Amino acid sequence: MSRRREVESRLTALGEMREIMAAMKNLAFMETRKLGRFMDYQRLAVATIERAATDFLSGWPEYFSQSVPTRIAFVVIGSERGFCGDYNEKLLEAVENHCRRMHCRARLVAVGSRLEDQLRGDSRLLHSMAGATVAEEVPEVLQEVVTVINRLDKEGQPAAWFGLHHSDSHNDGSFSSRLTSLLPPFQQLKTKTETLAGQPLLYLEPGVLLEGLVDHYLFALLNTMFFEALLAEHQRRVQHLSGAIDRLDENCRNLAIRRNVLRQEEITEEIEMIMLSAGALEE
Secondary structure, X not given: OHHHHHHHHHHHHHHHHHHHHHHHHHHXXXXXXXXXXXXXXXXXXXHHHHHHHHHHHXXXXXXXXXXXXXXXXXXXXXXXXXXXXXXXXXHHHHHHHHHHHHOOOOXXXXXXXXHHHHHOOOOOXXXXXXXXXXXXXXXXXXXXXXXXXXXXXXXXXXXXXXXXXXXXXXXXXXXXXXXXXXXXXXXXXXXXXXOOOOOOOOOOOHHHHHHHXXXXXXXXXXXXXXXXXXXXXXXXXXXXXXXXXXXXXXXXXXXXXXXXXXXXXXXXXXXHHHHHHHHHHXX
16 A cells, blocks of 8 residues: 555656646747747848948948957857756857867856856856846846946957857757857958949948947847847757656656556455455354
C-alpha cells in the first residue's frame, strides 16, 4: 500500500508541475503571436531608413564617419527568465567568435538577468541590467540602454557600439546570433552605396537631415533588435517547455502503469488473505 501511495503522490506532483509548465508555455506562445504581428513592419521601417540613408550618403559621402574606433563594446541581449535552454550560452559563444574575427577584446553591456548570471565576475562587463519579459517593457529597457551608452561615451569608454542578439530571421525555428552596428551609424551601408548621377534634392541642410535620420534610425534599429531578441527568447521557451512537457507526460504514463501494477498486487494479496481467512474459518 505504501509503495502505491508513494507512486500516486509522485504522480500528483508531476501533474501539478505539468500544469505550471503548460501555463508558462501558453503565456510564451501568446507573446510570440503578439510580437510576430508587427515584426515585419518594424523591419520594414529599418529597411526604409537604410535606403534613404544609402541615397543620402551616395550624394554626400563625406558624412560617412572616417574615424577608426580603437575601443569596441557589445550590447548583448540575453534572456530575463529561464526555461529557454542554452540561449545565453550560445550568445556568449557568439561574443567570442566575433571578438576573434574582429581581433578585439570587446567590452560588454549585458541585458537580461540570466545573461548577467553567466557574466558575473567577468572583467569585460561594463554594465548589466534587467531585460524585458513582454513587449510593453521594451521601451523602458531601451531608455536605460541609451542612458548607459551616453554615460559610458562621456566617460571615454568604447567608441564603437554593436548590438548582439538572437534572431529567427528565416521564420523556421532555427536561431542564429546577429551582430548589428549601432554607433557610428550606417557603417554597414558602406558596401551598399552607389554613385548617383547627382545629389538627391533636399529640403534641409545635409547635416540637419543626417542628424534627424540617425535619431530615427537608431530608435527603429534598437526597437527591432530588442523585439527580435524577445521573440526569439519566447520561441525558444515554447520549444524547451514543449520538450519538458512531453517528458513529463511520458513519466506520468510510466508511473500510471507502475501504480496499476502495484494496485493489482494489492488486490491479489487481499484475495489471498480472504481465501486464507475463509479456509481458517472452515477448519
